[in-house]
Amino acid sequence: MPAQTLRARVRAEMIEEIKTTARRHLAVDGANLSLRAVARDLGMVSSAVYRYFASRDELLTALILDAYNSLGVATEQAEGAVARSDLPGRWLATCRGVRDWARANPHEYALIYGSPVPGYAAPQDTIAPASRVALLLVAILRDGHERGRVRAERGERIPRVVRTQLAQLGRQPGLGGLPEAVLARGVTAWVHLFGLINFELFGRLDDVIDDLDTYFDYEMGTLARHAGIS
Amino acid sequence: MPAQTLRARVRAEMIEEIKTTARRHLAVDGANLSLRAVARDLGMVSSAVYRYFASRDELLTALILDAYNSLGVATEQAEGAVARSDLPGRWLATCRGVRDWARANPHEYALIYGSPVPGYAAPQDTIAPASRVALLLVAILRDGHERGRVRAERGERIPRVVRTQLAQLGRQPGLGGLPEAVLARGVTAWVHLFGLINFELFGRLDDVIDDLDTYFDYEMGTLARHAGIS
DNA sequence: CTGATATGTGAGCACTGCTCTCGTAATTGA
């Protein structure tokens, strides 16, 4: 007799199977995912799926959560493979990690970084997985700052409102003790990273930049230097 | 007897009416627009709509085209209201113009800058309206460059591949005669502008930045300075 | 072993995009 009851185990497998086939359908149909089609593929009747997911939205939410975590681990692995002291290397690896995952899983990326489906409110438990990449960027900045190799650019004037906002943001767990100027660069880089990937994936750069690999690295390098990473 | 035949005129009005109610539905249902619901609102049967739009996709395409142009004229008007010599003012007005329009018409914005609907290929006639904002940004840079007030930052090294790509891009109509370094900043700003608005509209900055008005202006100012606008 | 629970089935409802046929109205050419 296993630790889990048989029914619980087969249920977990079923959930995984549903999500897997749903992901496969996602790559074809995009966000308008058909529960019935997924059920058909699994050889079950559509109403049976509702034993596992209360609605189509709930299935999509599960896929979104998985996507955030999948992106998170992929990026963290890429970043983790670089020597701790190599800050620019870690930075670039992080950015590339996001982009590579996005290009490998464009539909899942669109699911989490495209337009939100109307009336769909992101549940509370998605916000932690959703911030993994941002935390990774900040971690690099913090490491660099602690080693004295990331310094706030002087002479730049941040509006007082923004500065206090950043200070407040810096008090959140995981963002501790960074000067506002550095944190500001972090946010800028975070926005630009996903902005660029969005434009690339959604074809907005198609007749603008050919060699997107090189351009991406160039832009991320600029961001890194801008953030004070040497 | 009018210049247009009566039928042609009432047809044009009908098309406009359909698009207007479709836009209203868009603000509620989001991108999954119901042709039947639109028809119901207009007191006609669903099949009648097909006399005006061959498919739901075609109606969406028309809305997309209108949205691009609406965003274009709004931004161009905002930019046009600033004295020609005030380059930072024109820049900020342009960026604010985009953001204001996006915030005023979030669903139409999502339609054109959110994830593309799967299997939907942007028709050829959308690319010109889609580039109006970008051309506006470049026009400001070109004006500044001609007046000798926008100078390429020295000391920055652009990869050769990117540089030749930018040179080729600069040969396109409307982008004439800008140094690659300036053009590079223009592209960066363009990406960042829409990246930031995306993050704002899609709620990604909700627990990060409170005073988004100030932050936006701050970021756009940084971009302008970065692009060499003084 | 028995009662409770979890799961799959199939019918059904209201909705969707889209097609087709059929009258009717507006337009056009002779």
Next chain:
DNA sequence: TCAATTACGAGAGCAGTGCTCACATATCAG
């Protein structure tokens, strides 16, 4: 001016959708 053509709206119908419900069966806990 009149006939032929064209444009348009109505309505039925098809295949698909998300979702609910009653019902049967398999699995569990006590």
